[in-house]
Amino acid sequence: MAWNITWRKPHKKKYGYLKRSYRVNGRVKTDEIYIGPDEVATKILADLATRELVDETDITYSGEAVLEKIADSLNFEDILIKYTGDERASRALKNVIILMTLFKESKRRLFLKRLDKSILKNSTDITYLGEVYELMDLVYKCLGDIMYDMLKNAIKQHNISLKYLLVDATRFKVYKDGETGLIKFGYSAQKRRDIPQVNLVLGVNEQQIPFFVSAHPGNTPDVTMFGDFLKTMRSKYRILNDSARHKIIIMDQGNVNEETIRYLRWLVRYNFHFLSMVRSSSVGRFAKNLDKLEIDLIYTREITKNKETRIYGKLVEAEVYGRVSHVLVCYNPDVKQTKNNSLDRRVEIVKQKVSSLNKKGGSLDGKCEVVNSLIAKHSLKRAMEVIKNEEDEAIKLAVNEEDLDSRRKKFGFFALFTHCDMTPVEMIKVYKSRDLVEKGFQELNTDFSVCPIRHSEDRRIETHTIFKIYGYFLVSILRAILKDGGVEHSFRELLHTIKSGRSVVGYYEHELCKEQHLHVNRQTNMWHRHQQPQRQTPRQQRQPHRRRRAQRLRSQSRAGHGSLRSSQ
Template sequence: MFVRTKKVKTGGKTYEYYQIVKNTYKNGQSRQKVICTLGSVDDYDPEFADELADTLSEFTGKVTVLSSMDDCHHIWSKEYGSVYVLEKLWEELKLTDILSTYLQGRDFEFEVISAIKAMVFNRCIAAESKRSTFDWMNKDVHLPATEDLELHHLYRSLDFLIENKEKIENKIYDNLKNLFNLDVTVVFYDCSLIDMYGETPELIQYSRKGKPQALLSFVLSRDGLPISHNLLPGNTMDINTVIDAMQDLKKRYSIGKCIFVGDRGMVSREKLDALEDMNFDFIVGVKSNQWKEVKEEVLTTRGRYSKVSDNLKVKQKEIDGYRYIICYNPDQAERDRKIRESVIESLEEEIEGLDPDSKKAAELYGHKYKRRFLRKLKDGTLKIDRMQIRKDEKLDGKYILYTSTDEDELDKEEIASTYKKLSNIERSFRSLKSLQQMEPVYHHADRRIEAHVFICILAHLLERLMEKKFTKENLDMTAAKAFEHLSRMKLTKTELRDKKFLIRTDTTDEMNKVFKALHYQHPKRVQHITEG
């Protein structure tokens, strides 16, 4: 339909009228049918059209006529894109169903699941304290299910969460296997110290860094999804956590033969023997001076390297049925050389004419890295240790892996690639907002600290699931970057005369890439609000 001007000649004069006309087809020919005449052009009253449109809106619900801009009010505008996508991921993992299972028979007077969801989403998007999270969920984002929550409800939800931690983790593990093809033929294990503030004596202990901290240990699947975690006192040594964590994994998830991947801090002969007794193979990093055979046999291995990638070459040495993989990174070798040369150059200037009994001399010889290249003579004079420099030159860009796997199962190139994935996952794990901003933790009870960490782990799981989907669809984007793009989608509550709507902003090209990779439909452009 359209509006046309109809000219009519009468008594030698020409009159013009506005008409609403619709094109119709009859016998293959187009004809125009007059729907309504709005009146003479000269005498046209715009209010008549407003009244007509207003009357039609009672039937369609789609037409709203504004007499002036005073009829249009924007009540609020809130972030929408991020929470919309997180809601989809949350339900895809069936987290509501999991939490509902353990809420049965519990007489909570508030929406526990909504409170937990809000805290998890906040870790992904804004990472704030619980008090700030409460303000955020009410003022900054569109989470209508949280409207009736109070601040103390968040803390009570944390108590429920930690009471059921192991059972919830077990259910999540089952869903990851069934819905996301979880691969646990390889598991990555790591530990991270977290700064703590509080008065509880159990978790907050002075760590090897000399700070009040707790130790977070976590197990990741082959593709980096967190499947279990534990929080221990900060003075716990990383190596002492390995066996308990792997025994717990076997017991809870009935995992069969599996390859354990850990860094150099997880290694001792005793621990590796215990892992093999539990039917774990292992791939671990070892220090160049850790065992006698590493220094005398492994590092002197002759032969050419085989290429894994542009910045990784490998060769191997077998001793007593176990394999050592010598890894060489040319780029890292160049960085090692430049750092050492810079340190040596600085040291040569600092020790020239230096009084051997001075405070400066004592500081240099006690320095964590510089002392490596210093030699003290009988009179206390400091000299550059050229022999140590030559030893270090032979190690530039190299690191050693130790594995119990058979070559038929994984060749040396696959061993190196698998271990490299551990460092990539560690880097990703610590760079994501949910965990990067985990600390410092201010809760004053062990259970609250543990629950706070669990919230962070759940947030990280959603982020990793998002990134896993991105990888599958060849979208080179991190979860953090995706949330940055999605945060620009706002939802505005608008009143047009006596009608209320929720209207979202248009999507950008980057947002469209995210929705396409996740296979999610865009949220509705306009939602009509019916308030009782």
């Protein structure tokens, strides 16, 4: 039972007591500890708040408790028991996944450091570090089934939206020297082929709750990954096939080719729809005959209080990859202005480089090589050519204005195409919703820290990745529950909030408390969200320096004027 502080004034003096009440056989019993007059009692209370305790342990309690409640609402432990057949192992796995969600640390550190200070310690029966990896191996072959059972229970227990299922793929780097069955050198977002990676297919709803996840070797093409996704959906995820009204696969232009589109059109028979962006090199043929005055406003988004971005669009019928499709030609004037400014800046950089090289000595071949390298860097090969002038011992720059003008005419335009009947507003809205999947990948890379992956065996790399998705699932369920209650958090804010509750527990020693073994649970670092120090932008960080510099200049100016007046 908790002790309460009680003050008494029997003889015009203030005396402090620690008091607690409890019941024994229905009768109320009371214990008291006298802690002295006002001055002594105040000092003891201050010691209770600040002094190091005997056998002191720093525990985080709110994060584990909250996520454990969410996991229990999904019967997560029972699901694990179903596939492992071991209650002890299932409870330990559940606790490990919760700790992996809260802390960006290796499993070695989680086991050796975090678990020892966690309230999950007593319910986690793991005797040695290697047992963590053995437990991971128990569920390796049924990771997808566990995810599906979690989803079924979540739909039964919580308000989960099934209006849209948005699917996309990404890649995670793995720091290994060579390839394995899962780790392959693939084509990364950084346009590099020398990075070992794992491919991941993720499906989320509009609440950003993951519905589906699967890992693939790093060199697996998108067509193969989406094919495996379809087979899994048809064979296992019946609840999504029956309940999700729209299953939409959204493709970026980087993944679009004739083979991929042919496969996506084949998926229509299974009630899968697709929406894809046309490659930028092909947008010109749709936009060349389009009058900007004829297109309607289809999308607006406020950027700042006094600024918003607008997208105009017109739906046309055109042939795309051998079949007539619905093509939405869109125009964004803000993007046009930004790209025009960027092009002018790149052209000017090359011109200034040529001018500076002509003022210096050196061989013409060396100068041409430097300028050609700069032209290639700024993607201006078709618009610029370097010419050597042997007589003047200088180089000249020939600019193809027609090429630059043709580029400027395409700036601001992009096109979307699909096979299904959708209005322009619906098409742009659905395409913009792809940000939900992209945000999910971003959260996995940052707040949930899928990388770095500190495993060498394929099965453990895949299990580690899917365990992170399980944690992402638990936090997204909590986030959806809070949003239904009118409280909105980003994933980062929510993780910080549930981790910020901490306690120091231990025993307080004092001569007045010799007969009572006084156990203390002291809360620390209980920051309210609005009391957290706000992160400053680089401009705000520079403000104090600017103010000090301005004050210094003003003081110097006053000193100068003073001496000037005195001399006059």
